[in-house]
Amino acid sequence: MAERLRILRASDLDGTLDMRDVLALIERAFAERGLGRTEMPPKSYLHFPSHQGVLLIMPGNLPQLEQAAVKLINVHTRNPVEHGLPTLIATVVLISPETGEPLCIMDGTYVTGMRTGAVSGVATKYLARKDARVLGIVGAGFQGPFQLDAVRHSMAVDEVLVADLVLERARKLAERARGFGLKARACETVEEVVRGCDVLVTATPSDHPIVKDDWVHEGMHINCVGTYAKGKQEIEGAILTRAMVVVDDWEQASHAGEINVPVTRGEFDRSGVYAELPQIVAGLKPGRTDDSAITVFDTTGLAIQDVVTAWQAFQVAKERNLGFIIDPLYT
Ligand SMILES: NC(=O)c1ccc[n+]([C@@H]2O[C@H](COP(=O)([O-])OP(=O)(O)OC[C@H]3O[C@@H](n4cnc5c(N)ncnc54)[C@H](O)[C@@H]3O)[C@@H](O)[C@H]2O)c1
Known part of the structure; x- marks a missing residue:
C-alpha cells in the first residue's frame, strides 16, 4: 500500500531524541559497517563557486535494519550576512528499502548535531x-x-x-x-x-x-x-x-x-x-x-550515522504525530 509522506521541520524535531539512544544507534551502525553490512557510496559534491557554496550528497543503507536515507547538506559561507540564512542547511530524505518510496523529508540540522555528538561519545568509550x-x-x-x-x-x-x-x-x-x-x-x-x-x-x-x-x-x-x-x-x-x-x-x-x-x-x-x-x-x-x-x-x-539517527526521529515523530502528512508525491 502506498505510504504517505511525513514532513518534519526543525521545530518539530527538537527534543525528539535522547542522546543515550543515539549513542546506542551510532554504535550499532558502526558495528554494521565494521562487519561489512552497510552500503555507503562516497559523498558527492556540487560546487557553486560564484556563491561560495558547496552541496554534499550523502546516501546510506543499512540492510539489517531496513533503513536507508540520503542527506543533503550545504556550506554557503555568505548565507548569514547576505541572505539571513544559516551557513549550513541540512535535509534528510528517508527511503523505504522495500518500495523505494520517500517516507519522510525532515530538516537535518538536529539530526546532524545529535549524530556528530554521539560519534565522539562512541569513540571516547573505546x-x-x-x-x-x-x-x-x-x-x-x-x-x-x-x-x-x-x-x-x-x-x-x-x-x-x-x-x-x-x-x-x-x-x-x-x-x-x-x-x-x-x-x-x-x-x-x-x-x-x-x-x-x-x-x-x-x-x-x-x-x-x-x-x-x-x-x-x-x-x-x-x-x-x-x-x-x-x-x-x-x-x-x-x-x-x-x-x-x-x-x-x-x-x-x-x-x-x-x-x-x-x-x-x-x-x-x-x-x-x-x-x-x-x-x-x-x-x-x-x-x-x-x-x-x-x-x-x-x-x-558518515551517512550511516544520519540514517539511523533520522529513522529514530521519524519513529518518534510518528508516535507523537509530529509534523504534517501529504499524499505521496507521485500521485
Ligand atoms: N565531523 C562531522 O561529522 C561534523 C559535523 C558537523 C559539523 N562539523 C564541523 O564542526 C565545526 C563546528 O561546527 P558548528 O556547527 O559548531 O560551527 P559553529 O560556527 O556554530 O561553531 C564554531 C565555533 O568555533 C569557534 N572557533 C572558531 N575558531 C576558533 C579558534 N581558533 N579557537 C577557538 N574557537 C574557535 C567559533 O567562535 C564558534 O563558536 C565546523 O567546522 C563544522 O563543519 C563536523
Whole structure:
C-alpha cells in the first residue's frame, strides 16, 4: 500500500531524541559497517563557486535494519550576512528499502548535531582512558552542546573546560555543563583547556592548527570534529605521528578530515592509521590498550550515522504525530 509522506521541520524535531539512544544507534551502525553490512557510496559534491557554496550528497543503507536515507547538506559561507540564512542547511530524505518510496523529508540540522555528538561519545568509550575525568571542548558553537551531552555519557566527567574565540560562548557552554551537575569553567585560552583535560573535543572551522603538539600529554584522547574540507586542520600534524590514530573512514578522512593536510604533504599515510572506528566497534580490533598512549579520532561524519539517527526521529515523530502528512508525491 502506498505510504504517505511525513514532513518534519526543525521545530518539530527538537527534543525528539535522547542522546543515550543515539549513542546506542551510532554504535550499532558502526558495528554494521565494521562487519561489512552497510552500503555507503562516497559523498558527492556540487560546487557553486560564484556563491561560495558547496552541496554534499550523502546516501546510506543499512540492510539489517531496513533503513536507508540520503542527506543533503550545504556550506554557503555568505548565507548569514547576505541572505539571513544559516551557513549550513541540512535535509534528510528517508527511503523505504522495500518500495523505494520517500517516507519522510525532515530538516537535518538536529539530526546532524545529535549524530556528530554521539560519534565522539562512541569513540571516547573505546579510546579514552577509563580513569579520564576532565573533558575539554574547544569550539562552543552549534556543535558544542551536542558534544558535551554525548561525551559526558561516555566517561565519568568531574570537570568540563571550554574555550572559544568568543568567550561568551564558552561561558554559556560551561553553564550548560553546570546544569548537568558538573564542575565547569570557560578558559581564556585553548592551551589551558588542552593542558588541563584528559579527553579533548575540537569543534571549530579553523583552517590552521589551534592545538599545539607541546600541550598534548600522554594518555590523552582527542576527538577531532571540526575539519570538514581539504586544507583545513585543527591539531598540529606532529600529534598524529606520536598518537594511535583512528578514523571513521579512511577515504573520507584522507580527503577532508583532520589527517588530510599531513596526507597531502606526504607526512602521514594509511600505515599511520591504527583502525577505522567501525572495526573497533565490531570487535575486529581492540580499542585503547595502553594507558599512556595518545589517541586521536578523526571524524568526518558518515551517512550511516544520519540514517539511523533520522529513522529514530521519524519513529518518534510518528508516535507523537509530529509534523504534517501529504499524499505521496507521485500521485
Ligand atoms: N565531523 C562531522 O561529522 C561534523 C559535523 C558537523 C559539523 N562539523 C564541523 O564542526 C565545526 C563546528 O561546527 P558548528 O556547527 O559548531 O560551527 P559553529 O560556527 O556554530 O561553531 C564554531 C565555533 O568555533 C569557534 N572557533 C572558531 N575558531 C576558533 C579558534 N581558533 N579557537 C577557538 N574557537 C574557535 C567559533 O567562535 C564558534 O563558536 C565546523 O567546522 C563544522 O563543519 C563536523
